[in-house]
Amino acid sequence: IPDIGPDGKVQVTMEYNGDTPVRITTVVVSVQHKEDTDIDKLADLLDEYVFPLAFDGMPADDAEIILNPSGKFVQGGPDADTGLTGRKLMVDSYGTFAPHGGGAFSGKDATKVDRSGAYMARYIAKNMVAAHLANRCQVTLAYAI
Missing domain, CATH: 3.30.300.10 (GMP Synthetase; Chain A, domain 3)
Structure with a gap:
């Protein structure tokens, strides 16, 4: 195409x-x-x-x-992504215990879904365990613009 x-x-x-x-x-x-x-x-x-x-x-x-739910997608690839703030390290999350999509947490404000989504998933899982609904809990979220 x-x-x-x-x-x-x-x-x-x-x-x-x-x-x-x-x-x-x-x-x-x-x-x-x-x-x-x-x-x-x-x-x-x-x-x-x-x-x-x-x-x-x-x-x-x-x-x-x-x-293309966010409208036009004209600028992409390295031209659009190179040099953005953030380290894409597993240490930023929970090592290999909890998979993530590769988005960085470090250097991003909490309005970015990489960070706020991970925090919300942790909040949900932590409260499920605290309420004795589970001994362990892993929450998976998916976001689309």
């Missing part, structure tokens, strides 16, 4: 039956594109060429597909 740039992100939400995924419910797709790209045309191209391959083998007939 000629208008697509090198940066992109996808978040897929699945419905499970126990531990088995049974269908795709929501897909948030952020695709870098040229300034003058027609987003509706881009959506049609993704529907035709990308999603059938990506969804192969998993029911997704009624999946909600959200394309």
